[in-house]
Amino acid sequence: MSTELNLTLQIWRQDGPLDDGHFETYSAAGISEDMSFLEMLDIVNEGLIQDGKVPIEFDHDCREGICGTCSLMINGQAHGQEKATTTCQLHMRKFNDGETIVVEPFRARAFPVVRDLVVDRSAFDRIIEAGGYISVNTGAASDANLTPVPKEASDTSFDAAACIGCGACVAACPNSAAQLFTSAKLGHLNLIPQGQSQRFERTESMVETMESFFGSCTNHGECHEACPKEISLDFIAFMNRDYVKAKVKNRKLAGQT
Amino acid sequence: MTVLDSKIPEGPIGEKWENHKFSVKLVNPNNKRRFEIIVIGTGLAGASAAASLSELGYRVKVFTFHDSPRRAHSIAAQGGINAAKNYTNDGDSVHRLFYDTVKGGDYRSREANVHRLAEVSVNIIDQAAAQGVPFAREYGGLLDNRSFGGAQVSRTFYARGQTGQQLLLGAYQALAKQITAGSVELHTRTELLDVVLKDGRACGVVTRDLVSGEVRSHSSHAVVLATGGYGNVYYLSTNAMACNVTAAWRAHRKGAFFANACYTQIHPTCIPASDEFQSKLTLMSESLRNDGRIWVPEAFDEARPPDQIPESDRDYYLERKYPAFGNLVPRDVASRNSKTVVDQGKGVGPIKNGVYLDFGAVIERDGEEVVRSKYGNLFDMYERITGENPYKVPMRIYPATHYTMGGVWVDYNLMTTIPGCYAIGEANFSDHGANRLGASALMQGLADGYFVLPYTIGDDLAGRLGEAPVSTDDPVFVEAEAAVKSQVDRFLSIGGTRSVDWFHRELGKIVWDYIGMERTKEGLEKALSEIPALEEEFWKDLRLPGSAATLNSGLEKAGRVADFFELAKLMARDALDREESCGGHFRAEHQTEEGEAKRDDENFAHVAAWEWNGSGSVQTRHKEELTFENVALTQRSYK
Ligand SMILES: Cc1cc2nc3c(=O)[nH]c(=O)nc-3n(C[C@H](O)[C@H](O)[C@H](O)COP(=O)(O)OP(=O)(O)OC[C@H]3O[C@@H](n4cnc5c(N)ncnc54)[C@H](O)[C@@H]3O)c2cc1C
Numbered sequence: 001m002s003t004e005l006n007l008t009l010q011i012w013r014q015d016g017p018l019d020d021g022h023f024e025t026y027s028a029a030g031i032s033e034d035m036s037f038l039e040m041l042d043i044v045n046e047g048l049i050q051d052g053k054v055p056i057e058f059d060h061d062c063r064e065g066i067c068g069t070c071s072l073m074i075n076g077q078a079h080g081q082e083k084a085t086t087t088c089q090l091h092m093r094k095f096n097d098g099e100t101i102v103v104e105p106f107r108a109r110a111f112p113v114v115r116d117l118v119v120d121r122s123a124f125d126r127i128i129e130a131g132g133y134i135s136v137n138t139g140a141a142s143d144a145n146l147t148p149v150p151k152e153a154s155d156t157s158f159d160a161a162a163c164i165g166c167g168a169c170v171a172a173c174p175n176s177a178a179q180l181f182t183s184a185k186l187g188h189l190n191l192i193p194q195g196q197s198q199r200f201e202r203t204e205s206m207v208e209t210m211e212s213f214f215g216s217c218t219n220h221g222e223c224h225e226a227c228p229k230e231i232s233l234d235f236i237a238f239m240n241r242d243y244v245k246a247k248v249k250n251r252k253l254a255g256q257t
Numbered sequence: 258m259t260v261l262d263s264k265i266p267e268g269p270i271g272e273k274w275e276n277h278k279f280s281v282k283l284v285n286p287n288n289k290r291r292f293e294i295i296v297i298g299t300g301l302a303g304a305s306a307a308a309s310l311s312e313l314g315y316r317v318k319v320f321t322f323h324d325s326p327r328r329a330h331s332i333a334a335q336g337g338i339n340a341a342k343n344y345t346n347d348g349d350s351v352h353r354l355f356y357d358t359v360k361g362g363d364y365r366s367r368e369a370n371v372h373r374l375a376e377v378s379v380n381i382i383d384q385a386a387a388q389g390v391p392f393a394r395e396y397g398g399l400l401d402n403r404s405f406g407g408a409q410v411s412r413t414f415y416a417r418g419q420t421g422q423q424l425l426l427g428a429y430q431a432l433a434k435q436i437t438a439g440s441v442e443l444h445t446r447t448e449l450l451d452v453v454l455k456d457g458r459a460c461g462v463v464t465r466d467l468v469s470g471e472v473r474s475h476s477s478h479a480v481v482l483a484t485g486g487y488g489n490v491y492y493l494s495t496n497a498m499a500c501n502v503t504a505a506w507r508a509h510r511k512g513a514f515f516a517n518a519c520y521t522q523i524h525p526t527c528i529p530a531s532d533e534f535q536s537k538l539t540l541m542s543e544s545l546r547n548d549g550r551i552w553v554p555e556a557f558d559e560a561r562p563p564d565q566i567p568e569s570d571r572d573y574y575l576e577r578k579y580p581a582f583g584n585l586v587p588r589d590v591a592s593r594n595s596k597t598v599v600d601q602g603k604g605v606g607p608i609k610n611g612v613y614l615d616f617g618a619v620i621e622r623d624g625e626e627v628v629r630s631k632y633g634n635l636f637d638m639y640e641r642i643t644g645e646n647p648y649k650v651p652m653r654i655y656p657a658t659h660y661t662m663g664g665v666w667v668d669y670n671l672m673t674t675i676p677g678c679y680a681i682g683e684a685n686f687s688d689h690g691a692n693r694l695g696a697s698a699l700m701q702g703l704a705d706g707y708f709v710l711p712y713t714i715g716d717d718l719a720g721r722l723g724e725a726p727v728s729t730d731d732p733v734f735v736e737a738e739a740a741v742k743s744q745v746d747r748f749l750s751i752g753g754t755r756s757v758d759w760f761h762r763e764l765g766k767i768v769w770d771y772i773g774m775e776r777t778k779e780g781l782e783k784a785l786s787e788i789p790a791l792e793e794e795f796w797k798d799l800r801l802p803g804s805a806a807t808l809n810s811g812l813e814k815a816g817r818v819a820d821f822f823e824l825a826k827l828m829a830r831d832a833l834d835r836e837e838s839c840g841g842h843f844r845a846e847h848q849t850e851e852g853e854a855k856r857d858d859e860n861f862a863h864v865a866a867w868e869w870n871g872s873g874s875v876q877t878r879h880k881e882e883l884t885f886e887n888v889a890l891t892q893r894s895y896k
């Protein structure tokens with residue numbers, strides 16, 4: 001049968017983007033080890049409501065590790081200490097009885113706090129809107145098997161496409177850089193035949209949009225450590241190469257017109 | 258009495274869609290930008306529709322309560338998407354996909370819609386592949402297929418265990434392209450709280466900004482609801498936490514008929530709940546049934562761990578009862594059989610609420626590595642959640658609510674009974690009859706959004722050229738905004754003792770017990786007395802701290818749970834009136850001698866579409882008769 005944990009929580013509370021936040025201490029008693037971390041927070045919230053207090057806001061939706069909505073810095077680590085695991089998939093059996101757990105929002109200049117543990121990650125959408133797509137209108141596609149994609153390219157592209165857009169890479173980075181996220185999308189689209197015609201235009205535009213929101217990369221590699229989908233740092237190298245090429249190519253093309 | 262006009266086109270089944278496309282009115286390309294369309298939802302259906310409509314030139318506003326379009330619940334689909342490509346040369350065709358879907362839906366869907374779905378299925382794969390969706394490929398670089406959910410042909414395209422995510426990213430990217438082009442306006446963290454009508458037509462919506470609390474009107478020439486299914490009425494389901502019926506329900510209250518509310522799908526392979534605090538259930542992909550064998554101990558009081566129970570003391574009940582299909586029987590059949598054995602007291606696990614899904618035989622035959630390469634992700638996920646290693650100990654599974662076939666009634670053009678208001682994707686009732694086949698929801702959502710609505714919406718709009726959208730200062734908007742605000746204030750002022758989640762959980766228990774896998778007259782009548790009692794308590798005893806002027810997820814949930822109460826009553830009524838068993842709707846009183854669902858085609862080969870008559874009175878039940886000209890009605894048999 002499952003054992004129970006008694007925990008102390010230090011949780012960041014903040015009313016809105018412009019307010020100063022602060023930590024509050026809560027106790028969570030009788031937590032079953034089979035619960036997920038978010039279910040533990042549900043219980044804390046239920047207790048707060050019983051006491052007539054305002055519950056803690058945190059982002060979540062699928063609770064299956066795929067939608068990228070959940071976040072949280074748990075004891076200073078994005079999505080907690082478990083490798084390749086989102087907060088919603090982290091279970092209480094990974095914690096010890098009597099432990100104190102510190103819970104904060106993902107912090108970055110480009111991710112302002114909305115309330116408590118909820119942050120605004122819409123800067124990621126702006127990066128995608130800058131070119132993270134292949135321009136094919138509905139109805140314009142030819143038969144899918146007319147464009148074979150070498151399995152290796154397809155598999156590597158897939159490894160990049162597995163990014164769930166959670167933002168842990170940014171939160172973990174000392175510079176709040178978004179290289180891993182951006183390179184994941186570029187790796188997805190730039191490696192396959194369908195993505196070639198806009199490859200360099202896309203790279204230049206996405207990288208520059210990224211830079212307008214986020215800090216610069218100084219190769220710490222913390223992003224990869226925190227990433228629940230284990231997106232490889234190789235994609236950052238690939239993006240950097242494509243960016244240099246893009247600068248040269250796009251300039252040449254501009255000269256031709 | 259309103260007569261439902263399904264607008265099914267004339268002609269032989271294979272020509273209906275072609276004929277219809279030719280006969281619908283077109284909006285001239287230059288005139289399209291004079292029309293404003295509101296799309297609610299950015300899942301597969303909403304994102305694909307919003308992108309495609311704006312590519313055609315319409316001006317589109319799109320809304321989602323998520324913080325990004327990419328987070329819609331569609332992201333969670335694992336298994337795959339069907340299409341009648343016949344790339345595997347194993348005898349698939351548009352006609353076979355059509356036939357399988359009508360049969361799988363237990364003959365309760367519209368033939369014409371299903372045929373159209375099968376026809377456009379092939380275009381979806383082309384579109385998605387061109388967008389860069391990384392479908393699985395073979396060594397030659399061509400697309401790979403697998404057989405899924407008991408289909409006799411390999412027509413399912415897949416992207417590892419993330420087909421939904423990859424397809425949604427494709428649609429989201431198409432949407433992003435249109436946002437950049439300036440023809441789609443995106444509103445995130447914004448929830449629709451009412452559909453507004455003027456002179457009987459949809460003229461816009463009222464929304465609430467979930468961060469600032471601002472209540473606002475938006476007007477348009479058409480409103481498209483792509484807001485997903487209502488499985489969370491059961492509280493525990495495989496749906497994402499925020500899935501809800503609110504948009505569909507508020508449209509229902511404004512005149513959109515709600516169809517077949519009792520058709521809900523219970524998926525057989527989910528991880529059983531571990532305790533009372535469980536917040537959601539996790540699906541284990543159906544593909545596991547290709548290799549896993551389902552069993553329970555023969556003995557009621559079995560106490561041995563599974564590896565010490567010899568073959569002779571195990572009951573592989575699906576293989577025993579259905580020798581032809583075995584572990585691959587359709588979802589409803591597999592689910593009901595699990596319930597039977599667990600109810601008999603043969604359940605496994607700490608609280609005896611599951612059955613074993615055992616990979617022992619295939620691991621012995623093919624080795625652990627082969628199994629890992631096929632199912633590694635799923636096995637890891639199982640271990641993360643349960644703390645048990647499924648390579649060593651059989652998985653435990655139990656059915657959970659997964660999908661809702663019922664939804665807003667729509668005609669062949671996907672228009673609801675409110676002129677100018679459309680419903681697409683899981684939110685409508687259209688294509689799956691009483692039971693949905695695996696890998697067919699993604700297909701339907703994308704068919705509706707990419708290839709059906711963009712054609713059919715013009716039929717209504719073409720006649721309205723020159724009409725300006727209704728001003729948001731119009732009394733219809735002012736009144737709707739006031740009603741939304743007053744509901745918000747009401748929730749905050751009740752000052753009771755119980756949380757929203759408490760009420761939701763209690764409601765879920767009633768719905769699961771009486772409107773779940775097996776329904777009886779007696780149980781449904783109980784539901785119809787218990788739900789209103791709990792609902793009354795909700796409005797008296799809800800405690801909702803916080804304010805309406807900041808992010809307040811409790812407040813969001815309160816509105817959704819209020820709508821779930823009303824929906825649950827309709828589900829019970831719909832189930833009570835449908836005196837037959839079909840697909841996901843199993844009435845214990847109507848079964849064959851072998852315990853299978855027994856349809857009553859003479860009296861119930863129809864869609865039940867319910868018309869709202871105001872709070873306090875019961876909805877009116879309308880019938881849309883279904884005719885089957887191309888598929889003969891037979892008793893499903895998987896023996
Ligand atoms: C775990 C799981 C696995 C699945 N696997 C498969 C599979 O392998 N194959 C398959 O075919 N199907 C599968 N399904 C089913 C399929 O995923 C869904 O039916 C489908 O994705 C629904 O898409 P949709 O676009 O209709 O709705 P959703 O994706 O649910 O999108 C709804 C959208 O509407 C928005 N919304 C809702 N209400 C409001 C409101 N009031 N105001 C503003 N916005 C609102 C939401 O924010 C969201 O953007 C699976 C389902 C689950 C639960």
Ligand code: SF4
Nearest residue numbers: 163164166167169227
């Ligand atoms: S790269 Fe990894 S950490 Fe960053 S957003 Fe994607 S999944 Fe999250």
Ligand code: FES
Nearest residue numbers: 061063068070088
């Ligand atoms: S809630 Fe979806 S990834 Fe965690």
